[in-house]
Amino acid sequence: MDIETPPSQRDTPKPQGERRGLVLVHTGNGKGKSTAAFGLALRAHGRGKAVKVYQFMKVPSARFGEHRLFEQLGIPIEGLGDGFSWKSRDIEHSAQLARDGWAKAEASIRAGELFMVVLDEIMYPLRYGWIALDDVLACLRARPGHVHVVLTGRGAPQELIDAADTVTEMTLIKHHFNAGVPAQRGIED
Secondary structure, eight states, X not given: OOOOOOOSSOSSOOOOSOOOOOXXXXXXXSSOHXXXXXXXXXXXXXXXXXXXXXXXXXXXTOOOHHHHHHHHHTOOEEEOSSSOGGGOSOHHHHHHHHHHHHHHHHHHHHHOOOSEEEEETTHHHHXXXXXXXXXXXXXXXXXXXXXXXXXXXXXXXXXXXXXXXXXXXXXXXXXXXXXXXXXXXXXXX
């Protein structure tokens, strides 16, 4: 590792534009997309802002770590799906759950009552064609100017990347699954 001298002056100009609602996309094959979105939700909630998390792949009865904590903190989190497609017993039912879930999320975004809406793992139903990308893009364009929307999942479509204000791609460098270590509570859930 090379040792660096800490900067003594700001190396980028301070932005002069207006504050406004942002569209943030967390995508890529690396771990941390949902975790980063939940961190944003916690940060906003800590500032007294209204937040809601919609999880497109989790079942409504899910009790993962984030559900337990968000419940304790009073952050609404709602599972909209029936698990990942390879666990589904009825793909058309899974698709309908995604469409119904999108209707709820879209209504929340357009209502303008929330500071932030997290659309966790929305890329799966978008990529599967269960939710129309054009509908999501139209909603993002029409949302009230103060509403922030965070979208997560692998394989974000280019049109969504182009529409976003901030896009972060999580890159897989090394993952414990590849060494045969299974998922662990408190890390993957």
